[in-house]
Amino acid sequence: MGFDSLLGNPRLKENLAAGAGRGKTSHCYLISGPAGSGKKTLARLLAAAILCEGENKPCLSCSHCRKVMADTHPDFITVTDPKHTKILVEQVRRIREDVFIRPNEGSKKIYLFAQDIRDEGLNALLKVLEEPPSYGVFMLLTEHPEQILTTVRSRSTELRLQALPEDTLRQALSRDFPDADPQTLNAAIFRSGGYLGQAKAYLSGGTGLSPETVAFCKSFASGDSLELLQVTVPMEKWKRDKVSTELGVWLELVQQALLYRSGVTAVLPLAREMALARRPEELLDAAKLLRKSIHYALSNVNCATVMWHLYWALK
Numbered sequence: 461m462g463f464d465s466l467l468g469n470p471r472l473k474e475n476l477a478a479g480a481g482r483g484k485t486s487h488c489y490l491i492s493g494p495a496g497s498g499k500k501t502l503a504r505l506l507a508a509a510i511l512c513e514g515e516n517k518p519c520l521s522c523s524h525c526r527k528v529m530a531d532t533h534p535d536f537i538t539v540t541d542p543k544h545t546k547i548l549v550e551q552v553r554r555i556r557e558d559v560f561i562r563p564n565e566g567s568k569k570i571y572l573f574a575q576d577i578r579d580e581g582l583n584a585l586l587k588v589l590e591e592p593p594s595y596g597v598f599m600l601l602t603e604h605p606e607q608i609l610t611t612v613r614s615r616s617t618e619l620r621l622q623a624l625p626e627d628t629l630r631q632a633l634s635r636d637f638p639d640a641d642p643q644t645l646n647a648a649i650f651r652s653g654g655y656l657g658q659a660k661a662y663l664s665g666g667t668g669l670s671p672e673t674v675a676f677c678k679s680f681a682s683g684d685s686l687e688l689l690q691v692t693v694p695m696e697k698w699k700r701d702k703v704s705t706e707l708g709v710w711l712e713l714v715q716q717a718l719l720y721r722s723g724v725t726a727v728l729p730l731a732r733e734m735a736l737a738r739r740p741e742e743l744l745d746a747a748k749l750l751r752k753s754i755h756y757a758l759s760n761v762n763c764a765t766v767m768w769h770l771y772w773a774l775k
């Protein structure tokens with residue numbers, strides 16, 4: 461089996477499979493990538509590979525692999541703190557003591573930190589990373605590896621997940637969402653930035669759309685300029701890549717509205733709403749304006765100017 465069930469990322473999988481084959485394990489893995497990029501999937505496969513007693517690790521059929529995949533392996537411990545956005549230092553301190561109790565069934569004891577850890581927590585973890593027990597393995601998941609303390613980072617093996625190629629993403633989505641029409645799939649692929657988890661969230665009821673996108677579509681459909689202003693003003697402070705991505709989604713939806721006007725019915729409900737409320741010329745103007753704004757945002761015009769101009773032109 462190996463790491464095949466993780467999509468894309470061929471070089472990363474090759475390296476991990478080679479390492480697993482040689483029984484080479486690091487004491488700390490820093491697994492990074494945007495939301496929906498497969499960090500948890502990779503962590504689980506890697507844990508299975510480390511504990512696996514079969515061939516072509518992770519074999520996914522030996523008892524260790526099966527228990528890791530079912531989340532029932534006593535030596536694969538997931539640490540989260542649902543009450544807080546980051547894992548607190550107290551929790552890390554408890555783990556720091558627990559790691560000195562030998563593994564139950566496996567050759568290693570693996571801790572998966574499934575959320576970012578506060579800096580004090582990372583400092584506490586650092587003490588174990590400096591002199592870990594031979595069987596201790598830590599996995600840290602993060603969207604922002606650059607924000608992890610360099611002292612921890614320098615002791616970690618960094619595994620960075622990449623965006624998937626469009627055809628890989630399309631294939632996976634067509635398999636999981638057989639009823640989705642091509643237009644909706646395109647929108648999901650565009651919106652996801654190449655990350656499967658984000659595309660799936662989008663297709664599972666459109667919940668992948670940001671509150672700004674929903675508010676933009678609603679205010680554009682109703683012509684409510686105050687609501688539009690409430691969306692655009694906070695975005696003046698955003699970073700330009702975030703602004704251009706967000707405007708890209710707005711453009712995609714306006715284009716879907718235009719398609720709806722030309723007879724394509726398979727579009728997202730928000731696009732239909734705009735199509736029914738606005739004349740085709742208005743939709744065309746909005747599409748042109750959004751395209752121009754994305755161009756400005758990407759060519760160093762500051763975001764406050766881009767969003768202010770967009771607001772006045774749309775209003």
Ligand SMILES: [Zn+2]
Nearest residue numbers: 512519522525
């Ligand atoms: Zn196995």
